[in-house]
Amino acid sequence: MARIGVIGAGYVGLTTAACFARLGHTVVCADVDEGKVSALSRAEIGAHEPGLAELVAEGLRDRRLRFVLGNAEALSDVDFVFLCVPTPTGEDGAADLSAVHAVLLEARDAVRPGCVLVIKSTVPAGTAELVAQLVGRSDVQVVSNPEFLREGHAVDDFLRPQRVVVGAEAEEAARRVVALYAGTGAPALVTGSASAELVKYASNCFLAMKLSYVNSLAELCERVGADIGDVTEGMRLDDRIGAAFLEPGPGWGGSCFPKDTRALLSTAEDARVDFPLLRATIGTNGHQARRVVGLVRDAVGGRLDGVRLGLLGLTFKAGTDDLRDSPALAVASLLAEEGARLTGYDPCVSADCGPVRVRESAEAVADSADGLVVLTEWPEFAELDWPHLAATMTRPVIVDTRNLLPVEKVTEAGFHLVSLGRPTAAR
Numbered sequence: 001m002a003r004i005g006v007i008g009a010g011y012v013g014l015t016t017a018a019c020f021a022r023l024g025h026t027v028v029c030a031d032v033d034e035g036k037v038s039a040l041s042r043a044e045i046g047a048h049e050p051g052l053a054e055l056v057a058e059g060l061r062d063r064r065l066r067f068v069l070g071n072a073e074a075l076s077d078v079d080f081v082f083l084c085v086p087t088p089t090g091e092d093g094a095a096d097l098s099a100v101h102a103v104l105l106e107a108r109d110a111v112r113p114g115c116v117l118v119i120k121s122t123v124p125a126g127t128a129e130l131v132a133q134l135v136g137r138s139d140v141q142v143v144s145n146p147e148f149l150r151e152g153h154a155v156d157d158f159l160r161p162q163r164v165v166v167g168a169e170a171e172e173a174a175r176r177v178v179a180l181y182a183g184t185g186a187p188a189l190v191t192g193s194a195s196a197e198l199v200k201y202a203s204n205c206f207l208a209m210k211l212s213y214v215n216s217l218a219e220l221c222e223r224v225g226a227d228i229g230d231v232t233e234g235m236r237l238d239d240r241i242g243a244a245f246l247e248p249g250p251g252w253g254g255s256c257f258p259k260d261t262r263a264l265l266s267t268a269e270d271a272r273v274d275f276p277l278l279r280a281t282i283g284t285n286g287h288q289a290r291r292v293v294g295l296v297r298d299a300v301g302g303r304l305d306g307v308r309l310g311l312l313g314l315t316f317k318a319g320t321d322d323l324r325d326s327p328a329l330a331v332a333s334l335l336a337e338e339g340a341r342l343t344g345y346d347p348c349v350s351a352d353c354g355p356v357r358v359r360e361s362a363e364a365v366a367d368s369a370d371g372l373v374v375l376t377e378w379p380e381f382a383e384l385d386w387p388h389l390a391a392t393m394t395r396p397v398i399v400d401t402r403n404l405l406p407v408e409k410v411t412e413a414g415f416h417l418v419s420l421g422r423p424t425a426a427r
């Protein structure tokens, strides 16, 4: 079993630390956020992530997991250091690597001979090689090990991954990193470091492309009288297309797809590779939020100024409390720009978000509203008491951007229901 240092205790760092502890390794997890470190030391994870708080508590109890303020301890006296710091969008669209660089400046004198520096943060192709130069130590190997977990499934995705990808110039160091995952039974792919770095962007951008494609198809369905549910069902039956990531929505968001699509485009531009497909993927997503606003405007009678709208769902997808780059909030901002007055309900959000006054229940946002808009696919929204909601609204109008609601029940309750890519259902 190895001694592992994890730098950054966010979604990826905390999951990495807790799951490696579960796999039997000894882990020190460092962060620069004092409040976060003290909360984590009490097993308070501050995020909605099934199973993670329990794993953290288990690691602390069994003394295989510790949280520390500042990176010194997690860099020295360990066999592996995992960098899990943020790589947000920089001013020019490229990934901003300043947090990675800051850690490296500390790491280069602090790590022991034989230590492997593992870059788990999502970084552009070529970064591991630059990092190796910056660290400048022949007794330290640099390895790329991108992370593919999804928020809301982080623990499961880490402990039962579909693949472990490890890239390095020195294969022996890559094999040592693969061995850390032995307990997961996942297939491992060992590549050069630039390839491993690119697998990460290629995967996220491909999924985003698939979603933009489906969102455009939904618009086309509305114009030609087709049903996107039937169209995607027909596509799903073809193994070559794959069954997942075919649900239309208000646009794709979250902390990674938006930044990673822009970063890959920036990498392509730097390499003088024209990538129109990626540009269109991003452009189509911006269009999707505006298109949803158009559907809402039409549904409530052609104007949004002064219209009271209740938003159902604010997080970027169901199963998480993460609001970063949420398409729901992008739609909310555009609605507010046109003068709509917004209340919102989300099972995982309690504080007001930008122009949205957050209420305690779906019933509270429906009360006296001129329309409802479903923006996140929380399953509980499909179970609401539609006749009751319709009775408390000024006009029973609902736009379902996730095609989540039971059409018959909702229309029987008197609602005018607008879905994406389906014929509009009115009683």
Ligand code: NAD
Pocket (backbone or CB within 6 Å): 007, 008, 009, 010, 011, 012, 013, 030, 031, 032, 033, 036, 071, 084, 085, 086, 087, 099, 102, 103, 120, 121, 122, 123, 147, 148, 149, 150, 151, 255, 256
């Ligand atoms: P996050 O914002 O949730 O957490 C990052 C943590 O790093 C924060 O706690 C922050 O305080 C800490 N930090 C910042 N600078 C530091 C420093 N110099 N030293 C120590 N700690 C520092 O970020 P995240 O979502 O975990 O993402 C981290 C990386 O993983 C990004 O590159 C992201 O693209 C990638 N990634 C994220 C996900 C995801 O689902 N969130 C999935 C796969 C990959």
Ligand code: UGA
Pocket (backbone or CB within 6 Å): 122, 147, 148, 149, 150, 151, 152, 204, 207, 211, 244, 245, 246, 247, 248, 249, 250, 251, 252, 253, 254, 255, 256, 257, 316, 317, 318, 327
């Ligand atoms: C995504 C990837 O799925 C992970 O593999 C990756 O590790 C991670 O990004 C990352 O690099 O951070 P995540 O951001 O948690 O994970 O979210 P997803 O579940 O992929 O959803 C992304 C967006 O697509 C959400 O807004 C979601 O609502 C939307 N979506 C997804 C749809 O609109 N339709 C679908 O069919 C699926």
